[in-house]
Amino acid sequence: MDQGLTIKEVAHITGLSEHTLRYYERIGLLDAIERASNGHRRYSERDVAWIEFLNRLRLTGMPIRHMQEFADYRRQGDPTIRQRRCLLEAHEQALVQQIAALERHLTAIRDKIQHYNLIFVQHYKTMEITENANE
Amino acid sequence: MDQGLTIKEVAHITGLSEHTLRYYERIGLLDAIERASNGHRRYSERDVAWIEFLNRLRLTGMPIRHMQEFADYRRQGDPTIRQRRCLLEAHEQALVQQIAALERHLTAIRDKIQHYNLIFVQHYKTMEITENANE
DNA sequence: TCTTGACTTAGAGTACGCTCTAAGATGTAC
DNA sequence: GTACATCTTAGAGCGTACTCTAAGTCAAGA
Structure with missing residues (x-):
């Protein structure tokens, strides 16, 4: 139906629970995910890549609030690449x-x-x- | 007064807070610490070495309940060395x-x-x- | 004697990151 | 049409590991 991956599929791919995927969206780690005509989430490949990157940051001990800051910069696009690189270098x-x-x-x-x-x-x-x- | 290190000194040495040191004792990670005549704790060098070892286990991600199991074996003395080694090898x-x-x-x-x-x-x-x- | 400060206790409160619940909408299979 | 699965939401609840509070004891110094 429509296109893109369901929350179940993304949960399976990323190893995060469906609960956690919704939670990450709610707290602004993920941009609003596209919806099918019935209101169900449909994730793109780009969403999945971003979720996997977020997961990497979590698994290496980055606190959620730093990930939020990173996600905020990402939403602002290209002009914040410098800041994002800086955050990432600090984390490295x-x-x-x-x-x-x-x-x-x-x-x-x-x-x-x-x-x-x-x-x-x-x-x-x-x-x-x-x-x-x-x- | 009496002998041994105060809780303040041990907090400073180990990097754990005084609160945490009391907490660790309360939940059985530490054997009952000796007391000065006024009831204040006095830690021995052996206590400090054990606290530093516990801290190492925590910092490497061992959950408290495993540390408690380890501490229980330790209390039982030499006959449990095999079990302790086994736990430690798993953690390694x-x-x-x-x-x-x-x-x-x-x-x-x-x-x-x-x-x-x-x-x-x-x-x-x-x-x-x-x-x-x-x- | 009074104050200060370091300690004591039991138990309450907190931060973090989920994790679950309840009630409801929608789509598929029989 | 009705059972069932899959999803939706807002918001409550949970596990872990501390962390703090309140009330009290004790000893040393002015």
């Missing part, structure tokens, strides 16, 4: 920091696992000795 | 996945920035042409 830097921090934590967690391995081996040896003593 | 794997996902997103975001750079250059060229035409 934050992401680089975030990954670096996670890698430090990963190293520390691996050290802890290694520590447990050592304790476990010691524990095992102690049990062997105990078993031998019991013979 | 999750973290590796998480970092990999973030790196994919980072690449995509950089592509988008590059895309903006191209548009910007085109925009600039167009303006030059317009200026020349105006001469």
Whole structure:
């Protein structure tokens, strides 16, 4: 009917729930989505690409209010490309920091696992000795 | 007074708020902290090391309920080392996945920035042409 | 003695990002 | 025509992790 993707299809493609897609539209992350003659939403490929980009920003920890700011600039078109690039570069830097921090934590967690391995081996040896003593 | 670190000191060292330190104790992430004669908390070095470890788990996305499970095992002592190692190994794997996902997103975001750079250059060229035409 | 400040408690409140509900409209299958 | 699915809306509710409040205790300093 009419053309474009249904909310169900877009939910499936993007991994967001239908609830979330409506919510994102309501809070201005998405421009008003086109409607079929019965009032149902019909998403374009461009909408889907934008939703996937938004999702990327969310999954990398950008708060909704920053995404709203970004979406506002996007609505204003070409003259705001500089601002959008600037926001995105700041987010890129934050992401680089975030990954670096996670890698430090990963190293520390691996050290802890290694520590447990050592304790476990010691524990095992102690049990062997105990078993031998019991013979 | 007495010995050990005050809650203020530990908040400063760990970067958690005093509220959060009390909260973590209340929900069983921390064993009952020792008290000075006036009832004020006095944290040991061991407490601080454990708090820093908990913080690492939080900062890498572990939900509180998993941390509680981990803390419960810890309270039970040596016999649960195997379980703790197992939990930690699962978290290590999750973290590796998480970092990999973030790196994919980072690449995509950089592509988008590059895309903006191209548009910007085109925009600039167009303006030059317009200026020349105006001469 | 009075004030100040650091702490204590139980429990209420908040921010965030969804997630769900209820009531209603529309289109398809039998 | 009637059952059913799929969608619509406004607005309420929820889970997580804090974060704050109010009332009170205690000890040191002027």
